Amino acid sequence: MSHVVVDNPHGLDQQLAALDLNSADGQGGGTGRRYIPPHLRNKDAPRNAGNAYSTGRQCGYSVAPVNFCYPGLASQELAFYHAYSAFGGYENKEGSWGGASRDSYNSFGGRNDRTKSSFFNDRGAGSRGRYERGGFSGGGSSRWGEDTREDDWSKPTAPNERLEQELFSGGNTGINFEKYDDIPVEATGSNCPPHIESFHDVDMGEIVMGNIALTRYDRPTPVQKYAIPIIKTKRDLMACAQTGSGKTAAFLLPVLSQIYSDGPGDALQAAKNNGQDNGRYGRRKQYPLSLVLAPTRELALQIYDEARKFAYRSRVRPCVVYGGADIGQQIRELERGCHLLVATPGRLVDMMERGKIGLDYCNYLVLDEADRMLDMGFEPQIRRIVEQDTMPPKGIRQTMMFSATFPKEIQILARDFLEDYIFLAVGRVGSTSENITQKVVWVEDNDKRSFLLDLLNATGKDSLTLVFVETKKGADALEDFLYREGYACTSIHGDRSQRDREEALHQFRSGHCPILVATAVAARGLDISNVKHVINFDLPSDIEEYVHRIGRTGRVGNLGLATSFFNDKNSNITKDLLDILVEAKQEVPSWLESLAYEHQHKSSTRGRKRFSGGFGARDYRQTSGGSGGFSSNRTGRGAGGHGGNRGFGGGFGGNFYNNDGYGGNYSHAGSVDWWGN
């Protein structure tokens, strides 16, 4: 094991955080450049069967017949031709493409070495495939596999002004990067590549860079600085980072850039064969090159929306599938082509069983919010998807896991899914950020509503307020109440239909309903910028949940305010809340301090029974010697040999590791959660 801190710009102590889990099982003959997975063996393979794997992630190009061609027109020119007719004439779009010039299209005929096969030489520039729709529909829609032949995926397709408007006009959803600079990041692992300071420090290709310019991302966030070069060098990654740290782009940019430079590879042929088998275009099974799994539907959608931006003017077609929505519609979308799939686990399993999705060529796997997915009981589905189907094994595919915490369950998942990975720890965004003002006020249940009205009246009419409650019933009741009081509000919770949920989010985001009453469904993952005020009408029992909730505000460089109603019923969160307030240099009410003191004394006699729902996860404090606030016990399972308990000076709020056997908020055999389930 040689996990070494390679980069440590923030003066954090060097330490080894290797997991003995990581090397627990060997790779049975190594990663095998010539590996052929079981499902591909003994198959009649017109293509070079080992090729997809033997070339690693650089898929080779294979040759497909062309029965459709526009003599004398390269496909890009063809696309332009259609662009002109579609938009009534040529307009110079260079400006909006952030410097990419039309030369890139003119030079398209001059293919690079890879595509300069004898085939191309024979046919000349005129015999390009059918990409006439390539530049126009969402994120590219090359109908690969029909009668298309592969093109150079690294060259941008034609611009589409209307689509561009749709994708990039949504304001700067990005992050104000300056305030992230003090977030500490630590990379651990063998041969970790150096981090970047600018998007230009690593070659991500014309398409990605163009879309970065369009999204007006000018500088990478800390996660991006580290994750991008790691992913670009084809390493597996385990990253502990919260939502709001820019992690979606941190994996989308390098993954897409790889796909653009490598092209579709054998997946193209597979889709084609499959299409022939079925005889009809519409029956085709899709073979995504990349899969992103996310815990909630909204998060999946959000990742998809990001993917569409970065897939603009490319041949990659992103798709999203999740429950609660019409599956027929989603299938039709898939059948138009799917190279990057974002999915919630349940619906994806459904799609796989229906034969709509094959993961045989999925060379990039991302698990987003992995802890949350386990928390929600998705482990069987995830293992079904990753281990019990046709997905290339670890070491062949590239796998990236993101998680807010790193308890034992996640460590085991990382051991099983990742190969020689780099561990990235990103400091918590919410709690270190001092531009969120956190207030805790004592409010009895009976007074909550009138207190809430006071707060809402004090808040500007047009600033967004997010009100969290604990139960779905509570959400309905409170929305009802506010509505009757004349407030423009909406609500979101898990019993709402998917349409209602999306509609509510839209109403809120757009400012049409500037008050959103929400349950935990909205706490994590959702990037709703411009939330001025988060109100914990009901405090959660779990401090991680609290951090996620308040993290909905204070984004995009704005000052944020978080107000929490506290009373007797919240005694369970007292100590953790106090720690958070202290860490974030917030004002601490004296009553909270004394309560925390009392609670600590009471709790010492309670034993360690409750370790789900947030409590057990904090047990690490007992081993970190009470060293004040939020030092983490980052020892993992190999506690003895890896540097012991070290503090991180407040940056690393999350307990990435648990070694007390009671770790984490994750159910495991014999566990009892906060509700006694």
Place this chain on the structure above:
DNA sequence: AAAAAAT
């Protein structure tokens, strides 16, 4: 005493 997720 809960929320989330395939139907």
